[in-house]
Every structure is written in structure tokens, then in C-alpha cells.
Amino acid sequence: MKKIVIFFEPMGRRVETHANRTILEVAREIGIGIRSDCGGLGLCGKCKIILTKVCGEVSKPTDNEYRFITPEELSLGYRLACQVRVLSGSVNVFIPRESRVEVGRRVVGVSVLSDEYFGLRPAVRKFHLKLPEPSLQDFRPDLERLRDALITLHVIDKESELQVPLDLLRMLPELVREFRWNLTVTMWHNKLISIEKGDTTRRMFGLAIDVGSSKILIHLVDLVTGKTIATDFVENPQLMYGEDIVTRITYASRSPENLRKLQRLVIEAINNVIAKMTSRAGIDVRDIYEAVVVGNSVMHHIFFGIVPKYIARSPYVPAVRRMISYPAKEVGLNINENGIVTSLPLIAGFVGADAVANLIATRIYESDEISLILDIGTNTEVLLGNSEIILAASAPSGPAFEGAQISCGMKAVAGAIESVQIDGSKVMYRTIGDLRPRGICGSGLIDLLAEMYRNKIIDERGKFVAVNNPRVIYDEVPRFIVVWKEESASGKNIAITARDIDELLLAKAAIRSGWTLLCKKLGIDPSDISKVYVAGSFGMHINVDNAISIGLLPPVDRAKVIFIGESAIIGARMALKSTEARRKAEDVVRNKVKYVELSADPEFRRIYIQSIPLNP
């Protein structure tokens, strides 16, 4: 097999591999993240790279490349990483910032919600014991000796089983004697998971993990004080295998090895963060005894290594819904060797444990008044209800508000336009990091829709109607220039096209029809909703009035709209800190939540179409 060499810049990585592979494949293999919203099919054009030096031969541009790359760009060496193959010799590849897989700059894990409601009663508990030494008068076996002490302390019942991992039982006789019968046992419910020397009851930690499809949040919690002592995040490295979830499911479904690879990627990313966090905080990973994980159903399945294939196919069925707990070792998570990983329950294939975490964090199941929780993403989870019933649905909003499938769209990273105001032909905007603009992120797109409509640049159906506005260009596809090329980072106009607007209206319609249909089922008018919780970092920066005016959010008093930020991790933290919160989660999911499959609802189509216009 012919060997070729690729240098990746600006990383400064050199790879020797065999010829005729795409640059995207090679980059993925060595863990260099290149955007690939379509999963490497040549359909999204987001994986542009620049061949800065070619000593040898590369493949000719494909039709797909000609669609996304201008002749000028081509002459500069631009290519699509998923299309170009190195046939011989060596190439230098530069990955521009736009094409790099990056995480939002936004502050992580911020929420207005508190995790203190349920108090501190974790599943993990520690007990310091001084056991009497065995003698010819008291020859109880080691484990029974320990068990009796736990019964005396009312930790376990006389009749209940005390589970012990085999590895721990194997060493038990040595441990208790080495510690001279003065030891601390760690219990997870009725399971003995650790035995330590002397009194270590002040050292007990847990993790809350929110596995998002693009970002993984991790909070390290002191389970003795209840305080969160460190928070961190990492990009979900599965992004390398496709921005959207369906692409990842497709990849995972191709072979058990692929699933295993995606699983390992996410676990390794988390393990790296754990190592970093614990070393900074000066604690030992062995003092972390439990991790509570939330995430959408697909992330949940991949995290545990469960085949996610059928979540993506009608009727969108996950493998399991209930809360599950497994040894961290079996999952691969690097905490105490007998530590446990617990996931909150799921609601359905597209309403996952993150939605349940939001329920716990907002406690809308306690109030008599009707509340709404929206978690806007490629699938927007919609929860509507009160102490009697909570309807749950997933609206297929697509990734438009995340900047994908929008020509000038981008994630909320440095250089993204995050807010826009229009006054006739004047456009005022603000970018993240106050940098030269590179594209427009979700909050900017919402503003843009509202402002273009208000300025009569488009009509309520999104059709360009402006006359004499110098920023509107009636080309093959009409467009509105948000930023002239002179101001932009790339030196090219940043524009929103009629096609982009259609995408955004459809996304908005999906979300709107979700809560509209649920309101209808509960027999209430959307304006009667007492509280609208908008979850996710997305919400933190949107203009509420604009979001209401384009019909994305229900027409309620803006004071009733609460942006709860990264609320899912708050819910995870509550579950980590309190078995009561877990029981509540299970109880609410089992007895109050009713899942509505929108695609199977006879009314959904009609409501969806009615929801498209900007002034519905």
C-alpha cells in the first residue's frame, strides 16, 4: 500500500498513512476535529480546508466541491476535507477556524436555578466503623462482622442483602486487618463499594454529567458539604462523526465497533476532564463514588454503549426508559473502581434524561398552574403541564437555530453575530468577543427575522418584499446583506437568503406547533401559560420580545419567560445529591408524564403549517 504524509496546521501534527483516504477520515482517526454537519457526505460544505502545500498528487475536485468552493477559493487551495484524497507524496493542510470543531464560548453550567431544594441525601454514604477484632469467642466472618455494625447503625436492615463487588470481597480479609478494623465503608444504597483506612467520612465526591450532543458539562460535587467545587466542559468528540445525531446513529449502526468507538470517545473525553478537575481541586479520583448522567436518549444510549439505532427509526423506541445504574468500570468511567454511574430516566426516544433533569430542576410538577419547558435544539423538547399531568413532545426543529443549514449560520462562538437591530438600511449588530463578524448564531438569527419583518424587508411568510433597500439583492436567490464584505472577518458579505429564512421559519414552526398542540390537548390557550422556562445556553442570549414576536415563544408577559440556562446539569446535580430527587424523577416520569408522538398526531400537520408565518 502506498504511503503518503499529511501535515495538519495549525496543530502541527504529522501523519503517515496510506494513499487514497480523505483528509477528513485521517483527521478523525487522529482526533483532529473538522466540522462535518452532514457526516462526511459532501453535502454541507462546512469542512473546508486549505491545501497550503502539495508535494505529490491529490484527487481532482468533485461536483460537491464545486458547489461549495468558488473558483477563487479553489485557486487558493480550498477543498472539502471529506472529498479530497491524497494520492501520493505529502500535503500540508490548514484547517481554518470556521471548519474547526469548537465549543461555544459561553459560560458553562450557569443557571438561575438552585440545586438545593431536595437537600443532601446522596445514594453514596460513608460510615466510619471500629470493629471488634475476631477472637475464639467471636468468630463471625469478616463480612458478617461488618454487616452487623451497619445493622447497628441502621444503615441496612437485618433482613436486607448486603451486596459486595467480588473484587472487594476478594481483598476484604486483607483490608480489614491492614486497617486494624478501624475503617470507613462507602455504601451505594445497599451495596458496599469501598473500604478505606481510618476515618475518611469527610472525603466523598460525585459527578454530575450532562452529555450534550455538542458539549459535555461536568460538575464535581462535594457530597459531604453539597457544594459544587468545580465545573468544566468539553466538546463532544463525536462531533467528528457528524454534527447531528442521526448521522452519529447511522455511523454507530454500521458496526458494533463503530458504536464502541463513539462510546469510548465520549468516555475518554469525560475521563480527561475528570483527571484535570480532580488534579486542580487536589482530590483523588478514587474519592468519586458516583456519577449521575443526563443527556438526550441517543447520547444516553451511546454513553452506556447501548445500540441507539432504533431511536432514529419510527416509532423511535429507546432500549430502556427507567433509571439505570451500572458499575463505572463497565462503562469505562474513571472514578472509584467500584463507583457507580446512574442515569436519570428517559421519557421517549427524543425526550431524554436531560428533559427529566429539567423537570426536576424546575419542579413544574409541583404547581397547580401550567408551565412550559422548552429546550431548543435539533430536536426541541417541549414539556407542558402541572401537578396533575405533564405532556411531553419532541418537535423536529432541525439545526437552523444552531447555525447549521443556514448559509451564514454558525455556532455561538467568537466572531458570531449574536444580536441585530435594523433601521431601514442601517444594521447594528454585536458579535461574541467583539470580533470582526464571521457569521450569525441563533440569537442573531431570531433578531434578524424579527427586525426584517418589522422593517418590512420580508413579509409574514418570509418573502422578500423590500424595494429600494440597498442591502437587499434580488438574485437567483434573494438575500439581505447583514454585513458588507469590508467589515467581515472573511472579506466576504455576510448575507441571509430567502432559502435561509425558509429554513428558519420551518424550524420556528416546528417548535411553535409543539407547544401549540400540547396546549390544545390540555385545553388551554398559550397565553394562559404561567411560566415559560427556556433551557439551554441558547436561551441565555436571545431577545425575548423578538422571540415572542416571531412566534417562537408563546405570547405571554415577558416576565413569565425564564431563561434557565444549563438547567439539565442542575437537575443532574440534584439527583446526585438526593435519592429523593431520583425517586421523584422516576415517579413523575412514570405517573405524570404522558408522551405525545407528534408525527402520529392527526392535528400536528395542520398546526405546523399554521405555525409557519411570522405573525401567526
Place this chain on the structure above:
Amino acid sequence: MKKIVIFFEPMGRRVETHANRTILEVAREIGIGIRSDCGGLGLCGKCKIILTKVCGEVSKPTDNEYRFITPEELSLGYRLACQVRVLSGSVNVFIPRESRVEVGRRVVGVSVLSDEYFGLRPAVRKFHLKLPEPSLQDFRPDLERLRDALITLHVIDKESELQVPLDLLRMLPELVREFRWNLTVTMWHNKLISIEKGDTTRRMFGLAIDVGSSKILIHLVDLVTGKTIATDFVENPQLMYGEDIVTRITYASRSPENLRKLQRLVIEAINNVIAKMTSRAGIDVRDIYEAVVVGNSVMHHIFFGIVPKYIARSPYVPAVRRMISYPAKEVGLNINENGIVTSLPLIAGFVGADAVANLIATRIYESDEISLILDIGTNTEVLLGNSEIILAASAPSGPAFEGAQISCGMKAVAGAIESVQIDGSKVMYRTIGDLRPRGICGSGLIDLLAEMYRNKIIDERGKFVAVNNPRVIYDEVPRFIVVWKEESASGKNIAITARDIDELLLAKAAIRSGWTLLCKKLGIDPSDISKVYVAGSFGMHINVDNAISIGLLPPVDRAKVIFIGESAIIGARMALKSTEARRKAEDVVRNKVKYVELSADPEFRRIYIQSIPLNP
């Protein structure tokens, strides 16, 4: 490092290794079993081998070798395998039958007891399910769909947890669809351990395993019919590391690797038998879902890989006493990949799960009358009681009745004298296999004691008192010639010495004082015992009258003495076939059995000494 070569005969094995290692070490390493009662210390003389050819240099005979090897033998090439080292070149080593590790010839697993009392209600159950396919109207997750079906069949309660091994959950979505929702689930209590295509409810097997310190018995049971479809046994390969248990504990205690090695040895031996049995019976190992294991506490601990060290040290405490169950995978046992290994509970450090199996097999806990169970071995387990209380003790009888530490002693293998009658100077005997005699096994030794006393060759204290008996030689150590050299297999006299008789009297005294003390504690006379159960293959061939006359067994009507043979495996089989039997075992051990530590009892010493004479 200098290389040397050893040829082992009659195995025909060639080994290249480095110089200066003992032949025993090398043999152990490649799995050739050479007797080594003392664990390779040069103290037992049982590891005699013959150097049939030496091309090179071997170490000079040690003092230990001179003690056990006559000059004549030495000239023939006899050496002790644990002493002789090959320094250079190559040697041919012949291992005589006496020195080979061999298993008794006796029929395995025979018992007068039936395993049918508790009926057929195994912990493993199978259910054939035809599940409705998911649809947009019925989008229950796969596991909940399965769970609901099990609830409908009353297999599990609505509220009870359904445990699923992670590996199984991971593949669940693929399995149920591949099987088109027509499948058989295997449950172990509330744990789902297997999912198979179509209806496999007629295929369900289990294993009963009795891990003896010298012999491992394995029964393969059809859990659908309750029939035992195959029985087999294998020598416990740990014998390579010492005949007696304390030697093995010492070896295991030296390092975790040593323990792991002993554990793997026993598991591998069992796996080999499983492979052989299943292939002969034409069944798949994956159709074996549970193994119930019994054995003494040390064998139990080593089987599971639990540190056995402290069982051998006062106060003789095991790590755990209760019934334990672990995934077969964690133990290494090759049955269904999610199969379970369960051990019956232990009673104490030297009264193990085999004794509990005997309790279940005899059900002495049901009768109002007092019964005795004796399991004679290096430690003799003594159980005495009725439906109210059962006293348990371990008598330190030593291995004399197994032929060890007796100059002419040997195990009950081919060529062993198994019964003896004396009429003055005439000796009549029978050997196993009707071969020329090689030595005397336990049943023969009992006869010999009784007959020598009856013929006034020895007095009640074992002192030689015969005059004019041509078979009695008053040498430095007086002896009685059982077989003249002309008749023996080795061409040497087979004799029993005064020292041998002392050993046997002490062994008898230990056993006798065990049941005497327990009778005293219950306030009964030994002659009041209603039934005497003698467990183990040992009992199958002893002469009851002689055993009673020398005081080994209590003075009861001989019809009350029942030899129950390999009863522990019957108890294991009962537990395999019935969860009720397990509950009973747990209940009896916890609520009826009271362990008496003989070494801590103030009366034991006195009773022991009183028990030494032949006519106590």
C-alpha cells in the same frame, strides 16, 4: 542463564528451562502432577522420582533425600523431585505411579440420598414471549415492553426492579428485532440473564459442583426435567501445590498472583470437564445458566478468588459466611456468558458449604431425634442435632485416614489394601482392583487397628504386645508386617509401625472427641444418637463394626449407620434445583446451627485424651 532439558516419563513431555531448578518446580509449571504432601519441603518423601538417564549434572542428594531414599534406591536413580536440581545437560525423569497425583478409583457421586425432596423450582427460569411490535401507538421502550410481559406472567412484580447485565442491555434492541419479538428470556431470580430466539424453554441446564481439596465432582442437571444427565470428576490440580489445605493456604498467601494461580487452576480444571461433558451430552455451554458450588471454606474462598489466609489462623475466620452469587464470568467459569455461580453458605472456617450441603441432603434439621453427620477428612466435620439445634464442629483429625503420614499409607487407588482380616499370624486382605498390594488406604487401616487389637497384637493404647507373632518385628520402631515383600508390588514389605498406630489413634481420638463433646453439650449419650450419617467416599468401604469397635463411630446399632457417599454434591444439586432448598440452607445455618470451636472449649483437651485408647 544456562539452559537444561528435562524429559518427563511416562508422559513423554520435553521441557527446556534454565538450570538449578527443582524437578518439582518444573513439573508444576507445566502441569505435571507429582505428589507433594508437604508442599515441596522435603519432609514427606512422597515425591520420589527416578532419574533414568542423566547426560549432564544434577545436584547431590540432600539430607532429606537420604532420610527417605535407601542406598539401593539411590543407586537405581531414585531422588526426591522437590530436592534434586538439574545443573546442566539433560535428564530423563520417570514418575512412578506412587508419586503421581491421582484420583481415587471410586465411583463418583454415588449416594443413597435422593435430590428430589424439594421438587423442581430452580433460580433459573425461562419464559417464551411473543411481544407486540412497537408502533406509533405503542412506543414503549424495548426493555419496558419485555418487563410488562413478565409482569403479566407474574414473573416479576409491578414494583420490583428488573436487573439486566449491561452487555445484554447493550444488544437488546438488535436481539429483539432479529428474533422478531418472538423470544425466550432466561431469568435468574429477578435478573434477566439471557434472550434467545424463539422458544428455547426446553433447553435449560445447571451444574452442581463439589470442590473437594483432592477431587472435584461435577454434575450436569437438566433444569427442565430435573434429571442429572451427566456426572464427571477431575482431580483438584491444586494438589500440585500441596496435599493438605494449610500448605495451599500458605502458597496462596505469599502473593495475590499465587492465589490467582490456584483459583485459575481449579476453574480451568472445571472448565475442561464442562467442555467434555457438554460435548458428550450434545448440549451448548450457553444453555448452562447457573452453577451451584459447595466445598470446604478454603476451597470456597480459592474458587471465588477470596483471600483464604485467615481461615488457617486462629480464630479461623472466613471472609464471608452467607450464600453468595456472582456472575460466572467474574469467576471465570465457562457457562452462559451471563450465567451465575452460587455458593451455599458456610458455617465456619473449617465447616464449609459442603457441610451445609450435607445438612440439606440429610435434612437432619427436620427430625426431633438427634442425628450425627461425620465427614471424615484432614478436618472432620461433625454436625449433631435435630429440628431444634444443630451443633457444628471441626475436629483436627489430620490426614492419617487418607493414608498420609502413615509409612505404608496410600490413597484409595488401585493396589491399595482396602480391607484386612487377621487370624493370628495369618493376614487376609483385599486390594482395590485386585492388584498386587502397594500400600494400605483408610478403610484398610481401620480394619488393621481393629484386627490387631482383637488379635492382641497391640494393646488398647496401641502398644505392641504380641509375642511369638512372626509378623511382628521389634526393631528400633516396632512393626507389623501386613504383606511380605514376596507378595507386594514393590518387592518390599508392607508394614505398619508403632508410630503409624500412634498417628491413627490420634486421628481417631480427634474425631471421637468431636462427637463426644457435642453429645455432652446436647446432654445426650452417644448411644442415643438415632442416625449416624458418614459422608464422603471414605465411608463407602469401611467396615462398620470395626469402625465402631475402635471407637471412631459412636456405639450405636450398626443399622443406624448410613454411608451417604458423595452427599455434598447431592445437597448442591438440591440447591441447584430448588430455591426453597437454598432458603432452607440459609435459614438452618442462620437460625439452627451453632458452631463450637473445639480449640476454645475448656473440656476438649480432656475428652481428646480420653478418646485415644482403642477401647474407650
